[in-house]
Each structure stands twice: as structure tokens, then as C-alpha cells.
Amino acid sequence: MTQPAHTAIDVAALLSDLQRRIHTNTTQSGSTSALTREELRVLHEALHEVELTRVISAHWPIQGVGLVGRIVAALQKITRRLLRWYINPIVEQQNAFNDATLRALRLMLDVFAEQTAALPPPPQTPPMAPRSDRAITAETAAHAQAHLAANEPTFDMWENDLRVDEAQRAHIAIVHAHWPLPVDRPRDHLANVVHKLQRRLLQWYINPVTQHMNACNRAIHISLVHLATYMVALRVAQPLDHIRTRHDA
Amino acid sequence: MTPKLTIVSTWFGPDTAGGAEVAARRLAQSIAALGVPVEVWSTTARDAFAPRAPHYPVGASTDAGVPVYRFAVSPELEDSAVPAVAARHPLVQRTLKQLNPPRRELRVLSTLVHSDDLLAALVDQAAERRYIFVPYPLPISVWGGMLVPEQTYLLPCMHDEPYAYHTLSRWQIQHAQTLLANSSQERDFLVRQYDLPPERVVLSRLGIDLTVTGDAAAFRADFNITTPMLFFAGRRDVTKNVPLLIRYVQEYILRRGRLVTLVLSGRDPIALTSYQQVFVRDVGFLSEQDKANAFAAADVFVHAGTQESFAFVLMEAWLQGRPALVNRTCAVTAGAVAEAHGGLDFADFASFAAALDILLEHPDIAATFGASGQSYVHTHCRWPDVATRVVAAVLGT
Structure with missing residues (x-):
């Protein structure tokens, strides 16, 4: 199979570009809050981890020590060569997806930072003064609460929406090469013995691939978590900082 | 025998x-x-x-x-x-x-x-x-x-x-x-x-232990709390809806333009972002006396969890005479609040914010709710x- 159509990423250029954008974001945008900078730093570290793990390889060095070790290594190399037609295209497709994911993450980082830079500065006075109604009593509080709530502007819970799948995503980010083999019919027991033997004989080949995939999946998952956090920080960090400063004063 | x-x-x-x-x-x-x-x-x-x-x-x-x-x-x-x-x-x-x-x-x-x-x-x-x-x-x-x-x-x-x-x-x-x-x-x-x-x-x-008396001033001094204080004690995770609670409090602060402090106590660690640390204070696992102090210091005890069979912490908050704000979806805590007339419940951000407006702006109402809850606890617990x-x-x- 030919290499899937995607452009290879220049790691050094990407990191340099990322550093430049971080510098720009934290010194020129409207979100210069130290609170935002911290979230951006964490996000940067997470993206760096994606960069380090995004390339999955099915061809790492195989070495054997001693005569037996060398024979085993030779057999493994032959096996790998024989299965290359099967495994390599899978890995290449995964790598293409990982590249695309990293690009998307970088793009989102840019867009959010640019949008926030365009926001007006937060107001110096409370956006909505606390309301007071001296006629309220404990007996009428629930009624008053319902009345006040009806006038409260809608709260768009997009932050919750961003987080809702995090636990599930963390769970499915782990690729297993050794899942429980099902037994639906009695003869499955025999088939499973054969499958377990095959799996055992190939674990030197398959397990490192899944470990690499898991490292990358985990890095992507963590990046998405931190990206969501950063998006919220861009919206709330500076206003919160202002409110705290005003309180402290 | x-x-x-x-x-x-x-x-x-x-x-x-x-x-x-x-x-x-x-x-x-x-x-x-x-x-x-x-x-x-x-x-x-x-x-x-x-x-x-x-x-x-x-x-x-x-x-x-x-x-x-x-x-x-x-x-x-x-x-x-x-x-x-x-x-x-x-x-x-x-x-x-x-x-x-x-x-x-x-x-x-x-x-x-x-x-x-x-x-x-x-x-x-x-x-x-x-x-x-x-x-x-x-x-x-x-x-x-x-x-x-x-x-x-x-x-x-x-x-x-x-x-x-x-x-x-x-x-x-x-x-x-x-x-x-x-x-x-x-x-x-x-x-x-x-x-x-x-x-x-x-x-x-x-x-619950009905003999514990909290010292509000001691808690506020120990943890340097100078704002209105909301308090929750328990597992600080999704099972208690703590992330939702944090977002609601954050939005409340942003909309009202005044700082309130959400104090969270519990054994398990909680990861807070830097901007959450502006208004969330993690005080970790508290001794019984320190916890009573925290209940006494709270303007409102908040509990967003939906899966409770009793909620000790709600009773402990009432023991110290503080009002409660609980999740309407939770039959047990919302039912107890209704039975005890010990506070308000919320179904969404709007009702949460409205309840906080009332409880923080009207200390007399908060005190009435707290006293009713205290009476309920002495009767039933x-x-x-x-x-x-x-x-x-x-x-x-």
C-alpha cells in the first residue's frame, strides 16, 4: 500500500511556531492574565507530548543476544516482513489521523486566541448588580426565587458540553491487544486456545504498536482536556482577575 | 437465647x-x-x-x-x-x-x-x-x-x-x-x-453528633476568607456534581461582579485550574471540629449531588444553623430541605443564582432557614x- 496522502510535519518548525504563538498570545492579546498564561503553558506541554508520540512505528530494531536470541530475532524479522503488507497500512492510516488531529488542535488554539484578542476589556463596574427585594421572607423565598430565575439570562453550558465525554474518551483512548475472547458456543473454547496461542506468539510485534498508539491517544486526550480548559480561561480568567482585584482593593 | x-x-x-x-x-x-x-x-x-x-x-x-x-x-x-x-x-x-x-x-x-x-x-x-x-x-x-x-x-x-x-x-x-x-x-x-x-x-x-459547636470566626481567620462563603464537604468529583457547582459559582461571580468563595473540603485530591483558584478554596480533609467551624462560617451550604440516601453534611450544616442550597433533582436532599424548611433548591443556573441572591442578600432569611434546619436536626437526628x-x-x- 502506498503512503496515505498527507504532508509530513517538520517537528522543529512546528515547535518553533508554537513557541512564537505562545509568546504572541501572552504578550499582545487581550488575555494577558497570568491565569490564562498558566493554562496556555499546560496546553503547550500537552501538545508537545502529542508531537512526540504522534508517529507510530511498526519497525523498531530487533536484536538477539546469543545464538538462540539471534535465531529468534531472525524469525521475528521474517515474520514482520511477511506481515508488513497487513500491519503497515494500518499504522500509516493511524499516523495520518494523528497528523490531522495535531493540525486541528493547533488551528483551534490559534482561532481561540485571536477571537479573545478581539474581545473588549472587561467592564470596571459589576455587569449585573445583585438584586435586592426587602419584601422577601423565608415563607415567600421560593416564590421570589422562581421570579428572579425567570429573569436570569440563559447560561450557555458549552463548558459542560466540552467536558461531557471526557471520561468516556479517556476510557476508549486505551487500545487493547488482549481483550477477553468471547465464548458463545462450546466450540469457542477450542478456537480461543488457538487464538490465545497466536496472540502470545505475536505479542512481541503487536504490543509495542498498541503501546505507541496508547501513548499518542493519551496525549491527544489530555490536549483536548487542556484545550477545553484554555478556552474557558480565555473567557473567564481576566474578568475574574478584575473582580478579585476590585475586592482586594 | x-x-x-x-x-x-x-x-x-x-x-x-x-x-x-x-x-x-x-x-x-x-x-x-x-x-x-x-x-x-x-x-x-x-x-x-x-x-x-x-x-x-x-x-x-x-x-x-x-x-x-x-x-x-x-x-x-x-x-x-x-x-x-x-x-x-x-x-x-x-x-x-x-x-x-x-x-x-x-x-x-x-x-x-x-x-x-x-x-x-x-x-x-x-x-x-x-x-x-x-x-x-x-x-x-x-x-x-x-x-x-x-x-x-x-x-x-x-x-x-x-x-x-x-x-x-x-x-x-x-x-x-x-x-x-x-x-x-x-x-x-x-x-x-x-x-x-x-x-x-x-x-x-x-x-449526627449534636454536641459539636462551630467557630465561624476561627475558620475565616485560619483560611483568610474575606468574601461571602459557600461550603461543600464530601467527594469533590462528578458523583457529587462538584464540577457543575464550580461552573455555576464561576458564572455567578462573573454575572454579579462580586467575589464569593467556594470552600471545598474532602479527602480526595481536586485539580483546580489557575482561574478557579480565584474563587475556589480547597481546604482538604478537615477534623470534625474544623468541619463544624467551616459549616458555621458558611453563608450557604451548597450541595449539587443528586445521589444521596441521607447526606450527613446537610444535617451538619443545619446543626450549625446555616441554610442549605441543594439540587432539586436529588429526592433525598431536596425532600429534606422541603421537610425542614431549611433552605432552597435549584434546578438550573438561573434558580441557583436566584437562590444565592436571596440567601446572600437577606441574612435574616438565611438565618430563618438555618434555624429551621437546626430544629429539624435536633428532632430527627x-x-x-x-x-x-x-x-x-x-x-x-
Whole structure:
């Protein structure tokens, strides 16, 4: 199979570009809050981890020590060569997806930072003064609460929406090469013995691939978590900082 | 001969955290204080936060005057396996064959702490004991209830949750001699969910220590709290809706333009972003006195969790005369707030913000709610009364 159509990423250029954008974001945008900078730093570290793990390889060095070790290594190399037609295209497709994911993450980082830079500065006075109604009593509080709530502007819970799948995503980010083999019919027991033997004989080949995939999946998952956090920080960090400063004063 | 009352709790002891486990310990002490013989059987593990590692020694000991016997934790089971003692017992074999529970139920149970030694002792000494299992969804309660149904009494600590719909839970609840409910809402749920005759579920309630007095000024000074303060104590995770609570408080601050501090207490770690640290204060695990101080210092006790069977913390907040703001979706806490006139509930951000406006802007209303809650706690949460009801339900005396 030919290499899937995607452009290879220049790691050094990407990191340099990322550093430049971080510098720009934290010194020129409207979100210069130290609170935002911290979230951006964490996000940067997470993206760096994606960069380090995004390339999955099915061809790492195989070495054997001693005569037996060398024979085993030779057999493994032959096996790998024989299965290359099967495994390599899978890995290449995964790598293409990982590249695309990293690009998307970088793009989102840019867009959010640019949008926030365009926001007006937060107001110096409370956006909505606390309301007071001296006629309220404990007996009428629930009624008053319902009345006040009806006038409260809608709260768009997009932050919750961003987080809702995090636990599930963390769970499915782990690729297993050794899942429980099902037994639906009695003869499955025999088939499973054969499958377990095959799996055992190939674990030197398959397990490192899944470990690499898991490292990358985990890095992507963590990046998405931190990206969501950063998006919220861009919206709330500076206003919160202002409110705290005003309180402290 | 009167059978000996034996409380069976997977985790038990002075270092053990968890609502059901704390309830089991206080209940044992209160029954002993009545002069009724009571023992506790447990394992060597500490609690759900450190599930398997031995923390207490195997064997007999005494905890605050209550005899305790701890059994060794058995090795982790294979996927979906049943503990050996239960697996070879004819009653369990027959019941499992009849129930044919889904594999996922057995799988969940097989991952949790169990003790074959404890299960064997339940069978060996069944003739001379009555067992109160606490809480319902753990292997020792499930398999124990199946091994000795005639001697099984259950303090389930149940709420509307996935475990409550398990085939094994249904069998367990329906075959217990008597169920002890922590609240009228839990009692209603048990009767409705399992088609039980109402007399099988006794509203025994739970108690709290009514002698603790909090020092609000000390807490505010110790933690330098200079803003209106909201307080929550418990697990700081999604099961208690803490992320939602943090977002609501954050939005409230942004909209009202004034700082309030959300103080969170609990044993488990919580990860806060730098901007959340502007308004969230993690004070970690507090001693009973410090916790009482925190309740007293709070302008409002907030509880966004939806899955409770009692909520000790709500009662503890009321004991200190503070108003509560709870999740309307939670039948137990919202029901208690309605019964006690001890605060307000919320269904969404709008009602949350409106409630905070009222409770923070009207200290007189907050104080009235707090006083009503305090009165409710003094009426319903006396441990001697709870222990008397439990003993009557289990021993019939």
C-alpha cells in the first residue's frame, strides 16, 4: 500500500511556531492574565507530548543476544516482513489521523486566541448588580426565587458540553491487544486456545504498536482536556482577575 | 437465647471514610450505648479510597467500646467470578441458576473487595446472630445476603443509581428480612422500586453528633476568607456534581461582579485550574471540629449531588444553623430541605443564582432557614433514637 496522502510535519518548525504563538498570545492579546498564561503553558506541554508520540512505528530494531536470541530475532524479522503488507497500512492510516488531529488542535488554539484578542476589556463596574427585594421572607423565598430565575439570562453550558465525554474518551483512548475472547458456543473454547496461542506468539510485534498508539491517544486526550480548559480561561480568567482585584482593593 | 446483633461492613474503623461506613460506626456505638450487645464484622481494608491494602490488623479488637472482628481480604477474583465460599454453597448456586444475572453485574462485583473468611463466618455463626449489612451493593452484602437470607437485615444506603436496578440487588432487597431506611425518600424509593410491603422498610433514619459547636470566626481567620462563603464537604468529583457547582459559582461571580468563595473540603485530591483558584478554596480533609467551624462560617451550604440516601453534611450544616442550597433533582436532599424548611433548591443556573441572591442578600432569611434546619436536626437526628429504632426492627425488642 502506498503512503496515505498527507504532508509530513517538520517537528522543529512546528515547535518553533508554537513557541512564537505562545509568546504572541501572552504578550499582545487581550488575555494577558497570568491565569490564562498558566493554562496556555499546560496546553503547550500537552501538545508537545502529542508531537512526540504522534508517529507510530511498526519497525523498531530487533536484536538477539546469543545464538538462540539471534535465531529468534531472525524469525521475528521474517515474520514482520511477511506481515508488513497487513500491519503497515494500518499504522500509516493511524499516523495520518494523528497528523490531522495535531493540525486541528493547533488551528483551534490559534482561532481561540485571536477571537479573545478581539474581545473588549472587561467592564470596571459589576455587569449585573445583585438584586435586592426587602419584601422577601423565608415563607415567600421560593416564590421570589422562581421570579428572579425567570429573569436570569440563559447560561450557555458549552463548558459542560466540552467536558461531557471526557471520561468516556479517556476510557476508549486505551487500545487493547488482549481483550477477553468471547465464548458463545462450546466450540469457542477450542478456537480461543488457538487464538490465545497466536496472540502470545505475536505479542512481541503487536504490543509495542498498541503501546505507541496508547501513548499518542493519551496525549491527544489530555490536549483536548487542556484545550477545553484554555478556552474557558480565555473567557473567564481576566474578568475574574478584575473582580478579585476590585475586592482586594 | 437472643441472637447477637452483628453489623457487617466491608470497611469499618476510625480511619475509614465514606457515608455508609461512618453511619455503621456511629450506629454500632449508639447501639452499644443502649446496653444492647453488638459486634462489628469487617475486613482489614481501610475504605473505598484504598480498597484492598490491609490497614487494620486481622482479628479481634475494640473500637470505642464496640467489639470488632476483622477478616483478611481475599485475593482479587478473576473476571465475573463468584467468591469461593459463595460459589460452592448450594443456596447460592440455586439462586444464581434461577436469576441468571447479566455477566456485567458479576463482573462489577468481582472487581470489588470481598473476604471468603468473613463469608464463611456468616454461615458458621448464622444460628446465633442477626446481621445488619451496610451498604447494599458490595460483594460481602450481596453474597452474604444470599448465604444467610433468614438472618439478613439491610441498611442499604440506597439512592436511584445503576446498582439499584441490578438483578442481584433486586433479589437482595426483596429477600432481606427488614430494610432500614435513612430517609423517608429512600423508604419511598425502596417500596416503589422493589414492590415491597411498606412494613418491611423501617424508617430508622441516621443521627449526627449534636454536641459539636462551630467557630465561624476561627475558620475565616485560619483560611483568610474575606468574601461571602459557600461550603461543600464530601467527594469533590462528578458523583457529587462538584464540577457543575464550580461552573455555576464561576458564572455567578462573573454575572454579579462580586467575589464569593467556594470552600471545598474532602479527602480526595481536586485539580483546580489557575482561574478557579480565584474563587475556589480547597481546604482538604478537615477534623470534625474544623468541619463544624467551616459549616458555621458558611453563608450557604451548597450541595449539587443528586445521589444521596441521607447526606450527613446537610444535617451538619443545619446543626450549625446555616441554610442549605441543594439540587432539586436529588429526592433525598431536596425532600429534606422541603421537610425542614431549611433552605432552597435549584434546578438550573438561573434558580441557583436566584437562590444565592436571596440567601446572600437577606441574612435574616438565611438565618430563618438555618434555624429551621437546626430544629429539624435536633428532632430527627438523635443517635439514641436511631439505635432504638434499629434494635426494635432487628431484634423486635
